[in-house]
Amino acid sequence: MAAPMDVSGENVRKFIKQGAEAKVYAENFYGRPCISKERFSKGYRHPTLDKSLTLQRLKAEIRAMSKCRNLGIPVPTLYFVDTSTSTFYMEEIVNSQTVRDYIVSIQTSDPDGAMQKLSPLAEKIGKILSKMHCGKVIHGDLTTSNMLLRGDPSDLDIVLIDFGLSFSEGLAEDKGVDLYVFERALLSTHPNTEELFKVVIEAYKKENVKESADAISKLDEVRMRGRKRTMVG
């Protein structure tokens, strides 16, 4: 442990982001760079109900991360959970960029070769999502911002973050919806990524042929529903 004797060391919290459910900060946890995430209450809910819902969400997030760790899917190391303020502290994935930023940079620097360059990344994503779903973890908010690439992007060392909407479920329906959420997020954030999503799905299938078939047919169903909804609305 490199940190010296330090009795006075004051922690400096740096605000990073305010989401719909939580505030995210960067700070230091006994010498390690750390990200803290504080769920705040929703003013419009009854205080008692609000408190129990917030705690449930917090628990679900911690459990999903721990399940992923068990499954061999990289997630940040957990440092501390403070239930009294609904805050948890985790490892900051240093020297990383979001998959979102990486895709944008490749598409910008090499529009024609982007599909080919990004293909291994898409494969890796499909593989990870398949593993996660086989372990009955539904992420709930799959976007390219909730996937970090650690170190050199070509290492494809993906770390999943933000399990704030996750739950534990083995139903094909939930897996299909999880994939659909990711498809929408990918296509709406990054132009011309239809082919890339196909690569994700192919790898998803290949990782676990037996279990993935149902999830993918559910994905097709959910897509149809989604389309109908947009035609009506």
Add this chain to the structure above:
Amino acid sequence: MDFKVTHHLYPNFSITLALYKDVTNMEALRQCVMKGEFEATLLKPSMICDPFIVLTAANRAVYLDKTNKMTTKNVHSEVLYCLSPTKNITDSFRKFGVGDKDNSVFIVLLNDLDGAKMEFIKSKIEGCQISIDEVSNFKDETQVKKIYKVTDLEVNTCSLSDVIVSRVASKEFLTV
């Protein structure tokens, strides 16, 4: 050579860590703690892969004390309980607490901002203080993996130490 930090949430509370080898009076030291002559957590170094794991457990123990949520009767035994993956207190003590026959000990001392308590404890120890980072030389990795039920899949994605840190931090949420 002690390692001393203030608690992440409560700056008026300190966490001090120290490591001793070649200790010749372990039984007497344990008696001191049991009789309440001084309060400290005496850990078995072979169960510790990384001082940061102990820090994570101590951080939690102080927090549980401050929020009146302790499982054991004092904050020093709570450190030991927080470090252990099981909810069985006796079992936690047996596996993580130092034994009379051990000759090395990892000490956790809480709430000693001015260092006076540590001075007193040191006057009682017959042994040789070394850097806490040397604890990795004592670890029994096979035993540690077994007790925390760490799988190969897990240590593929991060270090053994980080797997255990996460386990310690999430203990109350995991169903064992």
